Amino acid sequence: MTVNWAEHFSSLASRTEDSALADIFKLTERPDVISFAGGFPAPDMYLIPEVQDVAKEVFSRHATKVLGYGPTPGFSEFRDFIAARQTRLGMPAVPQNILITSGSLQALDLLGRMFLDKGDRVVVEGPTYLGAITTLSTFDVQIETVPTDEKGLQVEWLEEHLRAWSRQDRLPRILYTIPTFQNPSGRVLDLDRRYYLLELACHYDFMIIEDNAYGELRFRGEPVPTLKSLDEEGRVIYLGTLSKVFSPGVRLGWLHAEPEVVRKGILLRQGVDQCSNSIGQLLALEFGKRGLLEKQIQHTSQMLKQKAEMTLSQLEKEFPPDSQWTRPEGGFYTWVTLPEHIDTQKALLHCVEKARVAYVPGPAFYCRNQGQNQLRLCYSEPSLDKIKEGIPRLAQALAEGGRG
Amino acid sequence: MTVNWAEHFSSLASRTEDSALADIFKLTERPDVISFAGGFPAPDMYLIPEVQDVAKEVFSRHATKVLGYGPTPGFSEFRDFIAARQTRLGMPAVPQNILITSGSLQALDLLGRMFLDKGDRVVVEGPTYLGAITTLSTFDVQIETVPTDEKGLQVEWLEEHLRAWSRQDRLPRILYTIPTFQNPSGRVLDLDRRYYLLELACHYDFMIIEDNAYGELRFRGEPVPTLKSLDEEGRVIYLGTLSKVFSPGVRLGWLHAEPEVVRKGILLRQGVDQCSNSIGQLLALEFGKRGLLEKQIQHTSQMLKQKAEMTLSQLEKEFPPDSQWTRPEGGFYTWVTLPEHIDTQKALLHCVEKARVAYVPGPAFYCRNQGQNQLRLCYSEPSLDKIKEGIPRLAQALAEGGRG
Numbered sequence: 001m002t003v004n005w006a007e008h009f010s011s012l013a014s015r016t017e018d019s020a021l022a023d024i025f026k027l028t029e030r031p032d033v034i035s036f037a038g039g040f041p042a043p044d045m046y047l048i049p050e051v052q053d054v055a056k057e058v059f060s061r062h063a064t065k066v067l068g069y070g071p072t073p074g075f076s077e078f079r080d081f082i083a084a085r086q087t088r089l090g091m092p093a094v095p096q097n098i099l100i101t102s103g104s105l106q107a108l109d110l111l112g113r114m115f116l117d118k119g120d121r122v123v124v125e126g127p128t129y130l131g132a133i134t135t136l137s138t139f140d141v142q143i144e145t146v147p148t149d150e151k152g153l154q155v156e157w158l159e160e161h162l163r164a165w166s167r168q169d170r171l172p173r174i175l176y177t178i179p180t181f182q183n184p185s186g187r188v189l190d191l192d193r194r195y196y197l198l199e200l201a202c203h204y205d206f207m208i209i210e211d212n213a214y215g216e217l218r219f220r221g222e223p224v225p226t227l228k229s230l231d232e233e234g235r236v237i238y239l240g241t242l243s244k245v246f247s248p249g250v251r252l253g254w255l256h257a258e259p260e261v262v263r264k265g266i267l268l269r270q271g272v273d274q275c276s277n278s279i280g281q282l283l284a285l286e287f288g289k290r291g292l293l294e295k296q297i298q299h300t301s302q303m304l305k306q307k308a309e310m311t312l313s314q315l316e317k318e319f320p321p322d323s324q325w326t327r328p329e330g331g332f333y334t335w336v337t338l339p340e341h342i343d344t345q346k347a348l349l350h351c352v353e354k355a356r357v358a359y360v361p362g363p364a365f366y367c368r369n370q371g372q373n374q375l376r377l378c379y380s381e382p383s384l385d386k387i388k389e390g391i392p393r394l395a396q397a398l399a400e401g402g403r404g
Numbered sequence: 405m406t407v408n409w410a411e412h413f414s415s416l417a418s419r420t421e422d423s424a425l426a427d428i429f430k431l432t433e434r435p436d437v438i439s440f441a442g443g444f445p446a447p448d449m450y451l452i453p454e455v456q457d458v459a460k461e462v463f464s465r466h467a468t469k470v471l472g473y474g475p476t477p478g479f480s481e482f483r484d485f486i487a488a489r490q491t492r493l494g495m496p497a498v499p500q501n502i503l504i505t506s507g508s509l510q511a512l513d514l515l516g517r518m519f520l521d522k523g524d525r526v527v528v529e530g531p532t533y534l535g536a537i538t539t540l541s542t543f544d545v546q547i548e549t550v551p552t553d554e555k556g557l558q559v560e561w562l563e564e565h566l567r568a569w570s571r572q573d574r575l576p577r578i579l580y581t582i583p584t585f586q587n588p589s590g591r592v593l594d595l596d597r598r599y600y601l602l603e604l605a606c607h608y609d610f611m612i613i614e615d616n617a618y619g620e621l622r623f624r625g626e627p628v629p630t631l632k633s634l635d636e637e638g639r640v641i642y643l644g645t646l647s648k649v650f651s652p653g654v655r656l657g658w659l660h661a662e663p664e665v666v667r668k669g670i671l672l673r674q675g676v677d678q679c680s681n682s683i684g685q686l687l688a689l690e691f692g693k694r695g696l697l698e699k700q701i702q703h704t705s706q707m708l709k710q711k712a713e714m715t716l717s718q719l720e721k722e723f724p725p726d727s728q729w730t731r732p733e734g735g736f737y738t739w740v741t742l743p744e745h746i747d748t749q750k751a752l753l754h755c756v757e758k759a760r761v762a763y764v765p766g767p768a769f770y771c772r773n774q775g776q777n778q779l780r781l782c783y784s785e786p787s788l789d790k791i792k793e794g795i796p797r798l799a800q801a802l803a804e805g806g807r808g
Contacts, residue, residue: 002637002638003609003611003637003638003639005662005664005665005668008519008577008611009518009519009668010517010518010519010520010521011521012517012518012521012672013517013518013519013668013672016668016671016672016675017671018667018671038473040472040473041472043468043472046467046468046471048467048468048471051463051467051470051471052463052464052467055459055463056460056463059455059456059459059460060456063450063452063455064447064450064452065653066455066651066653067450067452067455067650067651067652067653067654068444068445068447068651068652068653069442069444069647069652069653070653102506102655102681103677103678105675105676105677105678106676106677109675109676109677113414113416113417113542114413114414114416114417115412115413115414115417116414117414117415117416131674131675131678134674134675135675135676137675138517138672138675173412205407207407207412233406233407234406234407235407243473246471247470247471247472248471248472248473249469249470249471249472249473249474249681249682249683250471250681250682250683251506251677251678251679251680251681251682258407258409260409261409263422264409264413264417264420267420267421267422268416268417268420268542270535270538271420271509271513271538271539271541271542272509272510272513272539272676273506273507273509273510273513273655273677274507274509274535274655275655276655277506277653277654277655277681277683277684278653278654278655279653279654279681279683279684279687280681280683280684283683
């Protein structure tokens with residue numbers, strides 16, 4: 001008797017289905033496609049000779065440590081390093097505030113386990129990071145989407161709804177936000193709104209998860225303080241990552257929170273993957289101690305500036321006047337809104353097959369069916385030449401293939 | 405207003421508490437303690453110069469790949485390598501049968517998400533791996549423990565209970581077992597019982613998760629086929645790991661199962677940690693391609709043989725005649741049963757503080773309160789001299805401090 005797998009899968013596994021886009025995304029990996037899809041650093045953002053030198057030192061001086069188990073919360077020297085760095089960035093921390101994780105998405109998974117029961121209310125901004133929607137959805141919670149505008153998430157809309165939810169006695173447990181150079185919109189949450197959002201969190205007693213994957217990659221304008229740096233009650237749980245400023249392949253992120261949260265996170269993690277890889281931690285630590293993180297951030301920001309400018313000027317030239325896009329001051333993305341009759345999901349296959357250009361369609365960044373005429377362009381990975389060549393091809397393909 | 409964390413934690417987080425042993429385990433890390441506690445390879449089991457050479461090659465030839473993201477199921481060359489290796493070990497596999505994971509515990513977490521709903525019945529052997537109990541417990545399931553004897557889990561006991569559970573219409577969804585050189589007992593499931601267990605799985609329609617972390621580390625006797633190699637219906641999901649045969653620090657394991665299970669595992673993993681670290685995969689691949697895994701397995705097994713022999717002969721000499729222990733043919737552990745009046749949990753603090761010797765008390769390996777007069781000795785990490793010195797100290801400290 002062969003196994004009937006569908007009968008055996010859990011309710012979570014049964015509702016976790018492959019998206020229709022998965023097959024198209026495979027096409028975007030073809031070398032002849034100019035891809036604005038994946039949110040990766042470009043290979044020439046890495047500091048290869050420096051990394052090779054660091055690796056040589058780590059493997060010659062710490063070979064046994066590289067191969068052995070590390071402690072669940074991360075190597076203590078690495079937690080020290082991250083705590084000192086957070087402090088320098090205006091978010092005072094001691095090592096007991098830091099939990100090293102296998103990428104920042106794992107931190108979100110741990111926080112879901114820590115704070116969410118089935119049916120709980122959770123708030124995100126719309127559009128938001130696809131991975132966060134995936135992770136939060138595994139907890140079978142009710143996800144509410146706050147609309148956004150040029151100043152980021154609309155805090156007034158949130159307050160109105162919090163009042164209503166409070167009357168129902170069903171306030172949210174957590175709010176997940178990417179306030180700076182948001183994924184996918186590239187927008188920054190306004191300072192006034194940051195204070196306002198924190199007030200709401202205190203008043204309505206919920207936690208804010210601040211994902212700051214892109215915040216250090218500013219190439220224009222003035223820095224805005226992180227939510228964590230404005231937080232007086234320990235309500236903000238900060239997620240950091242090395243994926244955009246050092247290497248996504250090391251799979252290292254961290255969570256900066258009150259010691260109670262870190263302690264519970266360590267316990268929960270013992271049932272998940274026990275600890276992060278040792279090599280990555282020791283490599284990142286030595287890289288960081290040599291000041292190379294700052295060097296890579298500066299180098300990456302300069303490249304992003306040129307790429308963003310090229311993207312925006314090509315959009316200006318090539319895209320129809322009834323389309324709009326955001327003008328990021330940092331990060332990887334611009335968010336494009338097309339005339340309503342264009343369906344970016346339907347158009348993607350045409351764009352990839354005929355014009356050899358790829359992007360991520362808007363609906364991927366919403367929990368419910370929204371953003372049909374929107375799309376995300378990631379300008380980080382393609383070269384300046386590819387951007388210059390790709391945007392006109394994209395404009396034409398969308399005009400041909402995008403009719404809904 | 406400061407946050408009252410206890411009010412905010414989920415039901416999972418609330419029931420996940422620090423064990424009373426955690427503080428004692430911190431003491432075992434002191435350099436003057438001879439520790440038979442942690443299940444780690446000894447530092448001199450690693451092939452350091454070989455690893456350094458491999459690292460040099462990987463960082464010089466594949467630096468961009470080392471730093472970049474890998475695909476969720478693992479690099480395709482690494483899946484190919486593992487599939488070919490599984491095939492060579494008598495378990496025919498193609499890459500679509502293999503999902504690379506961040507250690508084999510993550511594979512168990514993914515399988516829990518895939519097969520378990522709250523309240524489901526799950527079967528383990530008792531005693532069993534502490535980490536598996538932790539992981540399975542997060543799913544809020546009913547864990548049933550099959551007693552074990554010298555031939556491993558008692559399959560007749562299981563059949564009786566399956567009959568009863570079938571009448572209740574509450575058959576188990578999965579059975580988790582470590583059939584070869586079991587953790588913590590060092591025992592091997594008898595070949596007849598392997599066939600019998602597979603028959604039961606087919607008849608009562610449940611999955612077997614076979615954790616084979618130690619199976620290749622045989623130093624005496626004849627190999628017994630894995631459950632996976634005897635499986636005709638795809639009911640056995642095999643968990644492999646590099647933690648005991650290459651390096652725990654790389655955090656790499658794999659799951660070998662039907663393509664349906666691998667596909668679902670990939671989808672579920674996108675909400676967990678997205679992919680395993682690239683460096684570890686490329687390092688392990690090059691290490692493996694050079695035949696060094698086999699070299700390390702041979703070297704490790706020889707060291708384990710000497711250490712096991714020293715441990716057993718010291719137990720024979722030093723332990724009271726009314727105590728018993730298993731005689732492993734491979735792996736890291738022997739399982740000691742002391743006279744009933746000795747409480748190994750109470751004795752641990754005395755053993756660590758006064759005699760500077762550590763072990764893991766029996767109850768850690770059971771879901772319910774069992775094994776009070778039992779303990780696990782891991783002979784892998786301490787040197788021969790330390791084993792020789794440690795066992796008599798342990799015998800004396802248990803006699804002094806172990807009264808219940």
